[in-house]
Amino acid sequence: MNAVKNLFVLYTGGTIGMLQSACGLAPAGGFEARMREQLDAQGTVLDWCFQELPPLIDSANMRQANWLAMGAAIVEAVERGHDGVLLLHGTDTLAYSAAALSFLLLGLPVPVVLTGAMLPAGNEGSDAWPNLLGAVTALQQGVAPGVHLYFNGQLLHGARASKLRSEAFDAFAELPRRREAERAAKIPAGLDYRTRRQPVNLAVLPLFPGIAAGHVQALLDSGVQGLLLECYGSGTGPADDQALLDVLRAAHRRGVVLAASSQCPAGHVQAGVYAASSQLLATGLVPAGGMTREAALGKLFALLGAGMRQEEVEQWFGVDLCGEMAD
Template structure:
């Protein structure tokens, strides 16, 4: 985890991925649009009371609605962030991103950018820049001001004047100016005693294949097997309560056991907004543990999904992946 505090930003790279913040009307509704650099520059120049840090701008390609975000795009985004810091004389990065998957991307970057000697902020808006009551310029100028004040190295989410740890928050509202909240998840995770060099930001990563399966009453082995047989390398199992599942279904448990034997990493998290997984509290949880399921503790879906992509994408040995899943690497389990 990055803990060093950076100095006040002097040159910020703004990476524009698309999202609501820069959308404009099209025949089929709001769609991502180019030209945001000029609009941003015009707005900031019109605000003489703002003490704006020097910034440069890069438009990612393609510009997307964040509903179309993918882990493959994450690899391009992390490469752009690294390039800005290591090659373009920038000391910090501001990522403009759609809100629907912003928490996923920010959490993923926490794990993709371990050791990056610079702060990275993610922000966006609930309404496009320029429309009445939009929060776009408020969030852009606020994020730039936060960087100018100096932020710790690593990734944070900025929205409506608040800085949040991406591995601990989620989008919980589809309306209003405060869509993101920090979730009250159980901490207590043991910090990793070391971080393998393969996980550092400047080491190559490849695309991984991670699935997510929410448990519902009556779910069976057929549904589980359909996902396990799809080619995934890891599965996030969203369990009930403190980590329970259909423990009286021998076929379901056998599928979990086969997955472990086949090298598929399965991690249990809770569906609850608060709390976390403790697999040994109930028999219905301990049987999952006996079948090889790992505890995700209080990790959010966003955090564990990004963590698994990083661990698997770094080509770590399977035993090391399984070890690190249950240890705190980027504040996801504290």
């Protein structure tokens, strides 16, 4: 882990830099000067370059196009010689972006740290500057290559973090999910940070008592290329609903990638434990193991967005690529 000496700061908007508007808090420019003042007051000695990524957004408006733009800006900065990246981002979808970038930037030789704030930098008692300055300090001390999330004094794995609280400063954590999977010996061809991606039609659907085949069919009819089905417990679902099973099986035959994750915060999908799990997975669902929703969605996006065929996506979805599935 090398200490970062030439930092690239990418500002995407979010609460950290918001200012009051007639409609409430809204993303605002001019954050570079505010950040420079804080770093100077802290006595931070560091070469750094700041870039706004237009349009500045509330992260509730995050889309796949924003992920692609962030990834492209980061790769370009690293190719210019920056040896570390700090990405300033809103908290609502911070964990989703950290997970997506973990897979979009596979093999990037420098660390990328995402952070944000629960309160704007101008508010009394805000966590904005402690989070920003803490992330900068961590990068100066040395962070391993890969994507990380820094919040409330903790450096978290980018593909393991989730937002658990909407008002407290310790909003993010790594869920205690069981992680056992085969590790990829190397980054698969066509999946590293140089790979061009395109948007993908993805959907997430939690199972619930009373879910009907028609609900799932309507979602699939929207042109979904990949569906993350959030199952109960260790991967169970309504295995006595033949119509539902038939809908999933037909979608898989059409080329839709189907993945199964657990709704439980500490869940882990396992095949063969319950008959209800086995029958559901037999429709073509690929177990997500202990991946979080954010990680599973980001991984599907990176694999399908790279143009991989259904069987290739299913193969690599079940293999640990960056620590998302294995310790």
